[in-house]
Amino acid sequence: MARLNDDGQWIVLMGFLISIALLFLMLIVSQATLVGQTTAEGVLEFPKHEIRDLRGQVIDSVGEGEFTRDISEDIRLLSLERNHALVQIDKEPGPLGTVMITIRFNNGVTIYEETLLI
Amino acid sequence: MRRDDGVSEAIGFILIFSIVVIGIAIVILYGLPLIIAGQGSADMRNMEQTMIVLQNDQKSLSYKMVPYKETALQVSGGTLHVTGVSGVFTVSYSDPDGVLRTLPSYEPGQIRYTSDLDRSRVAIENGAVVTRPGFAPGSAMLAEPRWYVDDHQTVTLIISFISFDTDRDRTLAGVGRLGMKSVSAKLNTTEYQVFPGTIEIGYTPHPEEDYSVAWENYLIGRLGMHSTGADSYRHPNAARLIVKETVIQISGF
Numbered sequence: 001m002a003r004l005n006d007d008g009q010w011i012v013l014m015g016f017l018i019s020i021a022l023l024f025l026m027l028i029v030s031q032a033t034l035v036g037q038t039t040a041e042g043v044l045e046f047p048k049h050e051i052r053d054l055r056g057q058v059i060d061s062v063g064e065g066e067f068t069r070d071i072s073e074d075i076r077l078l079s080l081e082r083n084h085a086l087v088q089i090d091k092e093p094g095p096l097g098t099v100m101i102t103i104r105f106n107n108g109v110t111i112y113e114e115t116l117l118i
Numbered sequence: 119m120r121r122d123d124g125v126s127e128a129i130g131f132i133l134i135f136s137i138v139v140i141g142i143a144i145v146i147l148y149g150l151p152l153i154i155a156g157q158g159s160a161d162m163r164n165m166e167q168t169m170i171v172l173q174n175d176q177k178s179l180s181y182k183m184v185p186y187k188e189t190a191l192q193v194s195g196g197t198l199h200v201t202g203v204s205g206v207f208t209v210s211y212s213d214p215d216g217v218l219r220t221l222p223s224y225e226p227g228q229i230r231y232t233s234d235l236d237r238s239r240v241a242i243e244n245g246a247v248v249t250r251p252g253f254a255p256g257s258a259m260l261a262e263p264r265w266y267v268d269d270h271q272t273v274t275l276i277i278s279f280i281s282f283d284t285d286r287d288r289t290l291a292g293v294g295r296l297g298m299k300s301v302s303a304k305l306n307t308t309e310y311q312v313f314p315g316t317i318e319i320g321y322t323p324h325p326e327e328d329y330s331v332a333w334e335n336y337l338i339g340r341l342g343m344h345s346t347g348a349d350s351y352r353h354p355n356a357a358r359l360i361v362k363e364t365v366i367q368i369s370g371f
Contacts, residue, residue, distance in 0.1 A: 005127070030160070081307050084181035084278065084362060086268045107181075108266030108276065 045109050050083045054105060055114070058089060062099055062118045067091060083107060158235030161195030165231045166240050168193075169247045170261050172229060172296065176245060179300040180280055180364040181264060188297045188370065193290050196233040200288040200368050204228040204243050205329060207279065208320040211312045211359055219310075221361065227282035228327065229296075229368075241327070245280040246336070248329045259332040267341055273355050275317055275341070278362035294371040304365040314357040319343070320350045 057075060061067045072089045079087040085107035094100035098117045105112040168191050175187040191198075204227050210220040230241040237252030245263035250256065268274045283301060290296075319337060323330045330349055337343045343351040 080309075080360065082183050084264060084276070086270075086274060086276065086360075088270060104270060106266070106268050106270070108264050 047083065047085070047105075047107055047110055050079075050085065050107070051105055051110075051112050054079065054087060054103065058101060058103055059116065059118060062091070062101055062116075067099075067101075079105070155235065158195055158233060161235075162233055162238060162240065165193070165196070165198075165233075166247070166249065166260055169229070169231070169240050169242055172298075173242055173245065173247050173261050175298055176242070176280055176366060177264060179298055179366055180245070180278065180362070184300070185302075186297065186299045188295055190293070190295050191290075192293045193231065194292075195235065196231055196291070198290040198294075199230045199232065200227070200282060200284050201230065202227040202282060202284060202287075203324060204327060205324050205333070206322040207244065208322070209277070209359075209361065210318045210320075211310060212316040214311055214313050216313065224279040224281060224363075226279055227284070229282070230327070239327070241329070243327075243329060245278060246332070248332045250329060250332075255328070255331075257329040257332040259329075259336050262336060262340065265341060267353070267356065272357045273314070274358040274360060275353050275356040276360045276362070277319070278364065280364045280366060283365050283367045288368065288371055290371040296368065297370040299367045299369065301365040301367050304363065306363040308361050308363075310359040310361070312357055312359050314355050315353065317353045317356050317359050318346065318350060319352075322349060 054075065058067070061071055072091070075089065076087050079085045085105055087106075088102075088104045090102040092100045092102075094117050101116045101118060103112075103114050103116070168189075171189060171191075175189055178184040179187055202225065204225055206223050206225045208220065208223040210218065212218045224244075226244040228241045228243050230239055232239050233252070238250065239252070240247065240249040240260070242248075246259055247261040248257055248259050250258070263278065263280075265275075265277045268276065321330055321333045321337075334345070334349075334351075337351045338345060341353065343353050346352045
């Protein structure tokens with residue numbers, strides 16, 4: 001009698017290794033949602049379309065010679081009401097009969113400023 | 119020849135078996151509370167994420183003219199509660215003629231999650247995600263509201279109040295939907311000309327839902343305001359004040 005049977009030691013060893021692997025996987029999974037959320041949020045926040053619309057509108061009305069104080073005020077009020085953004089458009093005469101327009105857009109997250117010669 | 123007359127498989131088995139049983143007992147005695155606490159904090163973190171998603175929905179409704187948003191969410195390890203009760207914000211300023219004006223106060227209401235484990239909370243109050251421990255003072259802001267200062271030519275302070283309109287208090291535990299609709303008739307943006315440095319914002323916390331530390335840190339740290347007494351803050355040089363009011367109607371669950 002009295003002979004130790006140690007053929008099953010690998011089972012214990014495998015169990016040990018698998019449990020450590022599971023621990024690491026758990027750590028990775030618990031961090032994953034956090035990263036995804038912040039990235040998605042950053043992409044959503046950027047006001048690309050708002051700035052494009054604003055630029056397009058200003059360039060159009062300056063090109064057609066219709067850009068007045070009233071239109072500038074309308075654009076400002078609409079931006080504030082709809083996009084929660086402060087917009088300021090300044091018009092100055094530029095060189096050689098051009099018009100120099102400065103557009104400034106600030107919605108609390110993104111500040112955008114551009115000077116155009118039209 | 120090896121002398122192993124004293125070695126017995128039965129004794130060895132009993133020894134190893136008892137070590138295993140003692141190990142399990144120690145895990146249950148000391149480890150289980152840790153596991154439960156870990157589950158509780160995982161639930162809490164999960165809800166923090168959900169609240170940030172809900173806050174994004176609110177931002178879309180308030181600042182992007184989106185009419186309706188619906189989010190499916192799972193509330194585990196606690197309850198989600200929508201209520202009209204919260205801290206109260208007051209705004210006062212003096213106009214360039216020196217007349218002191220006080221705007222009607224805002225009680226925006228809360229979407230609040232209370233953990234079953236230790237009663238700690240995470241809530242959306244006035245567009246900000248705030249959290250506080252269950253039985254201890256103090257609070258923190260996890261995600262900020264969209265208030266800002268623009269100092270291009272005139273220093274302008276833009277603040278927005280997002281209130282909830284619930285016809286009744288609502289409670290959710292488990293899986294549910296939360297629909298949010300912006301009440302366009304109550305959407306309002308007003309501009310005020312201000313004598314520079316006279317805008318005062320007051321926050322009166324609800325006695326049981328006190329997030330004053332979070333709001334204090336936000337107003338002082340991010341908006342550059344100064345404290346002028348208990349829960350009252352003044353902006354040093356803003357000459358224009360823009361107040362945006364949004365009312366969001368909550369439906370679902």
